[in-house]
Amino acid sequence: MDCQYERYFPELAGRALDPLQYYEVSWQVRREVINDLIAEGEASLPRLLSRFVNFEKRYELRGHVMEGMPTGTLGYLPIKETGTALDRLETWRKGVLRGGDSEFLEHIQFDLSGMLVDFAEGADTILELGSGFGLQLFRLYHGGGPAQARYVGAEISPAGRDMAECLARLESGMRFQSVAFDLRSPDWSVLNGSRKALIFSAWSLMYVDRMADDFFSALAQWPGEATLVFCEPVGFQWGAAHPLSRKQAEVCALGKLNGDLSAAIGKAVAAGLIEPLVVAKDIFAKSYTAFDMFSVIVCHKPAA
């Protein structure tokens, strides 16, 4: 099999990866793809991100497994069913829209950055929790997010932060900042100096087993106003109607998906720390997988 960017991580041989270990090594391998694109002369950040995303549509980063045991080798394997441009125009894939089954062309996307740009209006700080290599933040900025705002990628993985910093250097007009941040014990001092923030997460809070008891009460110590937007595959917490929602509940029972964001929000609302605005449950999935189907939960944190 044509494996690209193969790398061996001896510390991972023979053991199942937890999500934090997985992301730390995966951002290292992904960084190599980015390095190659930059070495080729690609200097435009929007183009670089698109080329990287296109690469990941054709190649999937996978850990090598032998007799059920991870060997410690990670690399990109070709995805078989990508087909030609014509195939893609004629192939409809099963997915979910607003809690109901639907079918999508490859070219139909949920406009996450457009949605976040709407919520970012008037914000002086845009903070992504669990930002990986900053893709959502860069897209938000390129999508027309506030030009003068501070864009903060808060991420636990050093390799993810390193990749984000490398990419941000290509966008000199963007006020990008990368901070070490653990969602399990959030340090909101990152918001100091800000009056109005958009705080969002995308497929990251899902990895926190249990929300920190003081997640919202510690945030309430910061005097500013914020819109909180959580884009996470945890709609089952508001009732599991769709089969994928029931699948999410099963995955959660195995300890692989957060199970108490809804309860933590409920407590914070009852304590008057935040106000609930909307739960757009099971809003979209472009594949028929439990992790892909996400909900958007929006709350408001009033100024003190």
Ligand SMILES: C[S@@+](CC[C@H](N)C(=O)[O-])C[C@H]1O[C@@H](n2cnc3c(N)ncnc32)[C@H](O)[C@@H]1O
């Ligand atoms: C699926 S990636 C999503 C990255 C980014 N939000 C995006 O949409 O491109 C999940 C990210 O969450 C981060 N993450 C997981 N647990 C975390 C924690 N406890 N604190 C901070 N980040 C965490 C991982 O390191 C990884 O970068």
